[in-house]
Amino acid sequence: MGKKDFFDKPKNVKKFFIVFYISVIISLVAELFIHKHVYFPWEEYTFFYASFGFVAFVFLILIAKHILRPIVKRKEDYYND
């Protein structure tokens, strides 16, 4: 593991995240300049999709971690087959 690869350098990781945050901001700003084509009233709220994406993701993870996993998790060799 002598050779340092792309993501081994913190500088590159940092660059990656800067690009990511910039695109996040662009996607937000872009919404202000476009005409949204909507089917439901709630789609008209500014940043509806952004907030939905964030909340849905957190909700999904929390349910999976705190409700589903405790119910279904067993040892790896549970079935022993």
Next chain:
Amino acid sequence: MINSVPPALIFIIGALLLPLFRRKLQIFYLLLLPILGFINFINIPEGLHWSLKFLDYNLILVKVDKISILFGYIYHIITFLALLYSLHVKESVQHMAALFYAGAALGVVFAGDLITLFIFWEIMAFSAFYLVWASRTKESYGAGLRYLLVHIFGGLCLLVGIVMYFYETGSLEFGFIGLKSVSSWLIFIGFGLNCAFPGLHAWLPDAYPRTTPTGGVFMWTFTTKTAVYVLARGFPGTELLIWIGAVMTVFPIFFAVIENDLRKVLSYSLINQLGYMVTGIGIGTQLSLNGTFSHVFCHILYKALLVMSMGAVLYRTGKIKCTDLGGLYKSMPLTAIFCIIGAASISAFPLFSGFVSKSMVVEASAIGGLIPIWFMLTFASVGVLEHAGIKVPYHAFFSHDSGIRTKESPPHMLLAMGLTAFLCVFIGVVPGPLYSLLPYPVDFQPYTASHIVTTTQLLLFGILAYVFLMRAGIFPAEMRATNLDLDWFYRKGAQAFMWFISKPGSTVMQVINKIVFNEIPTFLGWLTKNPILAIKIMWDSILLLFSIPEKRKEIEARLKTEKAIYPGDSLAPIPVGVLVLWSIFFLLLYLIIYYAKGYI
């Protein structure tokens, strides 16, 4: 008359001829076969072909219309790519099974009647089963058997349904069926099992992760998409399917979050993707059905790409669990790039294929005013991003460095993945050719500013949430574990059944065995030596039990002599009167039964 053969035959006969070729020629033969099949297929005009008289029934081997043409295209393309990907496999039987499987799937999508459909349906189950077994591990052995058993059950439902359906309607033609009577429900369940309806889905995450790296590409494609095809033909516009589909999009994403085996994550992801297609069938409008079919096309490609990249990881490292992998981009950079293209396509980023197909179904639900369905589908889109968009590429190729250093995938795998990746991007950028294949006229514009911005926001903020949860340490760590699914009921159920059979069951059986095969014959043997004296002995034994003390001595003495002389003179004359009495008794009984029957 046309100069073609039924599309299924090219692959099936091709498979049978495969062993005749030497290994080096096999490579060319395998690549040539789907091309030959494709040329044959595009030369078949629309309409009904090859009708066969079987007994009194008219079988139609091939029915070509816009829907089956679309499936014909994608099935030939994917067979070519999957065969290219699996060229290194030396075992001819695996190639044969894969070709049989692809051929049978083509057989189903071109079947014009239900009997032809059923026969190819079963060939599909058996050839797929071999692709699970070919891994030759203990797990794949059990999983393969369970796969076969579940599909035989589904096939039986289908067969009984078809027979009843024929009895009711007098027709074997495969067209719109619709949920009406028991027969249509049985057919629906038979189809639904292959489509991994919730509750009938457990075979999929059980068997698919155990296939060989190459067999997986076939598995992830054919069985389920063929089921989507038959549902779209037999049950379009069935309202129940809207809900079944929406549930299918949502419940697997929770399982995918906590799953450690990356190919199992892709199995849950498959159910989720099928959900969109099934919902589209249920809505049943032209837009939604177009959405279903275009999604079938795109999905086959990007899911194959993801399965290929994970197959390459498994092939090179022998590992497929999140906890074992990481940092592979260092040794397999191209595979990593292809995997990311597959991930971006399935997540439906603009310029990738998922973007131009999935949105049709979601939009169809919005136009239909199906508010809860729309929310479920949109929520599930975020789920797809989590498990297929982030988890699969991140844990295999990035994450913490597992220290594994291996070689890049072999050239033929890279070529197969490269071509598939190209198609994913091509369809995403230029959706026109795909739309022209769809059965209904397409009045849908994916690249509107509104659609691009809203989708990008949804996805980028999903990723932002991921970054946030990771940094906050809330994101659940990957763990080595078995996560239960509904297969628990038959896996543990079978164990419990076997325990019951072997422990209390066998004791009971031994007792029954002893009574039936030992004691009763001995008794009968004893009885028939001299029935009259035997009855006397039994009578006296009963008397002895209930006798008053004064009489007991007398009975005991009599019993003793009777037992001593037994069997005695077995030919003691039976009075004729007794015989006549018995004969009359039985005749009377017969008479009563005979007449009573008329009144029951």
